[in-house]
Amino acid sequence: MIIAIDGPAASGKGTIAKRLAAHYGFRHLDSGLLYRGVGLAVLQTGKLDDPAAAIAAARSYDPARYPEDDLKSDDVAKAASIVAAIPAVREALIALQHDFARSKPGAVIDGRDIGTVIAPHAEVKIFVTATAEERARRRILELRGRGETVDDAAVLADIKARDERDMNRPVAPLRQADDAVLLDTTHLAISPAVQAAIDIVEAVRAGRRPA
Numbered sequence: 191m192i193i194a195i196d197g198p199a200a201s202g203k204g205t206i207a208k209r210l211a212a213h214y215g216f217r218h219l220d221s222g223l224l225y226r227g228v229g230l231a232v233l234q235t236g237k238l239d240d241p242a243a244a245i246a247a248a249r250s251y252d253p254a255r256y257p258e259d260d261l262k263s264d265d266v267a268k269a270a271s272i273v274a275a276i277p278a279v280r281e282a283l284i285a286l287q288h289d290f291a292r293s294k295p296g297a298v299i300d301g302r303d304i305g306t307v308i309a310p311h312a313e314v315k316i317f318v319t320a321t322a323e324e325r326a327r328r329r330i331l332e333l334r335g336r337g338e339t340v341d342d343a344a345v346l347a348d349i350k351a352r353d354e355r356d357m358n359r360p361v362a363p364l365r366q367a368d369d370a371v372l373l374d375t376t377h378l379a380i381s382p383a384v385q386a387a388i389d390i391v392e393a394v395r396a397g398r399r400p401a
């Protein structure tokens with residue numbers, strides 16, 4: 191079984207995907223980490239403007255080379271969003287995601303184009319969203335929690351710029367698949383949001399249309 195979770199940055203999709211995977215005993219792939227790895231590779235070579243460098247990094251992608259802790263910064267997120275708009279970069283990362291999608295007994299994959307491009311045949315598709323202001327608020331709390339100095343307006347501007355880039359690129363833009371269920375977490379804490387996602391999976395499994 192494949193559960194596809196798409197949505198914008200800081201919508202809660204990553205936590206929901208992780209907890210769904212634990213709940214069902216499925217494997218979890220955060221596909222954003224793949225693009226972040228390529229983003230970090232081009233930042234390290236100082237060639238963010240050079241599509242050839244990004245394509246080469248994607249074609250030789252090795253997850254072991256990019257520990258998750260190195261991929262969390264906003265600079266890497268921005269670089270990921272830029273390299274993710276290059277069709278050949280996306281192409282190079284498809285096989286890995288398709289292999290993962292075949293995991294038994296099931297896979298939960300989160301990203302931007304999982305329900306639309308990577309696994310259009312997924313049994314369950316959830317599109318997780320929240321207002322840009324609420325997503326910025328969460329991000330600000332997270333950064334302050336890490337002891338970082340935060341410019342609130344800059345965080346909101348970054349989130350909006352990333353949404354804009356991810357939704358308006360010609361290849362595999364962020365959008366809700368026609369058969370995805372919308373889960374708006376603007377007014378939901380993480381536990382009720384995860385429960386809502388479980389309810390959606392259960393409704394789909396039982397052949398009911400989720401509320």
Ligand code: DC
Pocket residue numbers: 199200221222223225226267270271274275300301302303304352356
């Ligand atoms: O989910 P995230 O914030 O870690 O993703 C970082 C960037 O990677 C995001 O801004 C766009 C890109 N991305 C993508 O284009 N397709 C995916 N399936 C996942 C992420």
